Amino acid sequence: MVLLPKKKLLIVDDSAFMRKLIGDFFKESNVIEVVGIARNGKDAIQKIKALKPDVVTMDVEMPEMNGLEALKRIMAETPVAVVMLSSTTQKGTEITLQAMGYGAVDFVAKPSGTISLDLHKIKEELVEKVENAANVSMSKLNIVTPKVPTTILNLLDRKIEADKTIGAKRVSNWNKANKKMVLIGTSTGGPRALQEVITKLPKDMQAPVLIVQHMPAGFTKSLAERLNQLAEIEVKEAENGDIIRNGHAYIAPGGYHMKIHKIGSTYSIVLDNEEAPRAGHRPAVDVLFEDSSHYNDFDKIAVIMTGMGSDGSKGLRQLKKNGNVVAIAESAATCIVYGMPKAAVETNLVNEVVDLENIAKAIIQYLP
Known part of the structure; x- marks a missing residue:
C-alpha cells in the first residue's frame, strides 16, 4: 500500500495553551502533519508564505x-483552505458567518469561549473538518456569480434547459397549480451556497422554504439574520409555532430537528430537541424530509447541496414514496464537499443535478 504524503497544517491562535491542545489532536493523524504555529493574523500571513x-x-x-x-x-494573496475556530458569542457568530463569506471552508465552535479547557469535546469534529478542508479545491471557494447581461438571459435559460435534460428524470404528473413547499438541506459550504440560492428567490414566490443547515445553536440565528438582509424573501430562524407562509424561509435552529404540524388548512413549525441526533446532526435533513413526507396536500421541491456525509438521502427515499416530489442536487462541479449531493444522486431519485448558480432558477421553474 502506497502511503500518501501528509497534508500540512498551520495552527493560528494567540493562546499558547490552545495551540498546544490543537496540535496534540493531530499527533496520531495519518493524514495531517502540523508544520507550524502562528500567534496572530499578521504572523499567520508570513508563515503561510514560508511554510x-x-x-x-x-x-x-x-x-x-x-x-x-x-x-x-490570505484569500487575496495566498489562498489556502481555512477552518475558523469561533466562540459562540453574538459577535463571534457574526464574524464567523462573514468569514464563510470571505472563503473559509468551515468552522468549529469552541465549547466554552476563547480559552476552552474542554476543547477535547470538539476534537473529532475539528480533526474531521481539517482533514476534509485539506482536500478542498480552492477554486470552488472563489466562485463569483457573474452579472448576466439581460441580452443573453434567454441563452442562459436555454443552456439550463439543456443541462436539465441530460439524465433528468421528469415528473410526469407535476401540476404547477398545486400548493408547493421547498425543502433545502446543506452542511459544509452551506452558508455561501444558501446565500447564492436564497438571494435569487423572488419576494412573491408561491411557496415557503424550510432549511436545515448543519450548525450549532447561535450560528443559525446569525445566518438567518444575514440572509434576511440580503434576500427579497423573509428569512428567519424558525421558532416553535411559526405559521409557514409563502415567500418566507425558516432555518432550523442549531440543536433542534425541524418538523411541521397541520392546523386546519395551515402549517406551523415544530421544533424537537428530544429526538436523538441523526449521524451526529440535530437538526438533520433526513428528519425534515421524513416528517414532510406525511403530508400530501402540497408538492415538495427537495434540494440537497454541498456537505459532508449522506444526510438527506434516507429522507429523500421517504419523500419519494409519498406524493409529488422533485429532487434537485448540487453538482460536483460547484460543491465545496460532494458528500450529501453524491449520496442523494446515488439513490437514483434525483430529478436534476444543477450547478449552484442555477439552483434558484431550477426551483422557480416548478413553482406556480
Whole structure:
C-alpha cells in the first residue's frame, strides 16, 4: 500500500495553551502533519508564505490582526483552505458567518469561549473538518456569480434547459397549480451556497422554504439574520409555532430537528430537541424530509447541496414514496464537499443535478 504524503497544517491562535491542545489532536493523524504555529493574523500571513500549508486552523478573535482581517489578506494573496475556530458569542457568530463569506471552508465552535479547557469535546469534529478542508479545491471557494447581461438571459435559460435534460428524470404528473413547499438541506459550504440560492428567490414566490443547515445553536440565528438582509424573501430562524407562509424561509435552529404540524388548512413549525441526533446532526435533513413526507396536500421541491456525509438521502427515499416530489442536487462541479449531493444522486431519485448558480432558477421553474 502506497502511503500518501501528509497534508500540512498551520495552527493560528494567540493562546499558547490552545495551540498546544490543537496540535496534540493531530499527533496520531495519518493524514495531517502540523508544520507550524502562528500567534496572530499578521504572523499567520508570513508563515503561510514560508511554510505553504495545505490547511490552516485560525482563531476568530486575536490581537494585532484578527482572524477575519487575516482571512481577507490570505484569500487575496495566498489562498489556502481555512477552518475558523469561533466562540459562540453574538459577535463571534457574526464574524464567523462573514468569514464563510470571505472563503473559509468551515468552522468549529469552541465549547466554552476563547480559552476552552474542554476543547477535547470538539476534537473529532475539528480533526474531521481539517482533514476534509485539506482536500478542498480552492477554486470552488472563489466562485463569483457573474452579472448576466439581460441580452443573453434567454441563452442562459436555454443552456439550463439543456443541462436539465441530460439524465433528468421528469415528473410526469407535476401540476404547477398545486400548493408547493421547498425543502433545502446543506452542511459544509452551506452558508455561501444558501446565500447564492436564497438571494435569487423572488419576494412573491408561491411557496415557503424550510432549511436545515448543519450548525450549532447561535450560528443559525446569525445566518438567518444575514440572509434576511440580503434576500427579497423573509428569512428567519424558525421558532416553535411559526405559521409557514409563502415567500418566507425558516432555518432550523442549531440543536433542534425541524418538523411541521397541520392546523386546519395551515402549517406551523415544530421544533424537537428530544429526538436523538441523526449521524451526529440535530437538526438533520433526513428528519425534515421524513416528517414532510406525511403530508400530501402540497408538492415538495427537495434540494440537497454541498456537505459532508449522506444526510438527506434516507429522507429523500421517504419523500419519494409519498406524493409529488422533485429532487434537485448540487453538482460536483460547484460543491465545496460532494458528500450529501453524491449520496442523494446515488439513490437514483434525483430529478436534476444543477450547478449552484442555477439552483434558484431550477426551483422557480416548478413553482406556480
